[in-house]
């Protein structure tokens with residue numbers, strides 16, 4: 001693997017080996033041990049043109065735990081504000097012998113463009129509404145640890161699917177691994193033509209959640225919605241917000257996930273988000289570090 005630009009481009013064997021490696025890093029992280037030799041002498045640059053808490057911090061931790069020199073480039077205080085283009089910015093960082101370039105950008109396809117222009121390995125940390133591959137991998141790892149498998153499960157992805165790169169990467173990975181994906185949301189937030197093999201669309205939570213093993217909630221991405229189509233939070237919660245009553249439609253042992261950041265009382269009730277028996281949201285964050293270590297390790301080995 002030279003770059004990680006999306007789940008598109010992976011196959012079940014590559015995805016499984018990334019998950020297996022991530023599992024070993026999850027165990028290592030829990031034991032408090034480190035492996036600081038693997039990326040010694042290598043440089044990782046986090047280049048985030050959009051805000052992030054989980055992804056940027058976990059890439060930083062992952063890089064440091066493997067011994068890399070990690071630089072977080074602050075776009076807000078960089079020469080981007082003086083009009084430097086994305087490509088010129090990347091070329092400048094590349095000239096500093098950067099080995100791993102982690103990129104988040106609001107334009108779909110930006111990491112793909114960079115991958116053609118720089119010698120560093122490029123990792124897509126979220127591009128527009130297109131893909132967020134490490135999020136899908138950490139979600140799959142969390143599911144596999146809790147359900148003992150990552151195939152033959154029914155996974156309901158609920159809410160603002162239209163603007164979600166997390167949903168897109170999850171649909172690709174979960175169907176590739178042989179799961180059944182249900183997309184639940186209002187017609188305005190489910191893109192037309194998204195129902196493919198293994199993917200079914202529902203507009204009603206009760207129908208869509210029936211028999212689900214996993215309930216994955218998504219934030220309303222108001223920053224990507226154009227004027228006039230932003231739903232009211234209160235109305236959205238009434239129809240599509242996950243509360244205990246709606247969760248009861250899913251299997252009794254169904255687990256709740258959310259990529260974060262959460263908007264409590266909009267797509268998810270605090271009562272569910274903080275329910276340790278059902279919610280795996282904190283474990284997702286923990287697995288984020290392990291998955292990103294596995295990705296850096298794999299790319300560094302070429």
Ligand code: CP
Pocket residue numbers: 051052053054055056126135259260261
């Ligand atoms: N899930 C996710 O991408 O979170 P951040 O935006 O905080 O990185």
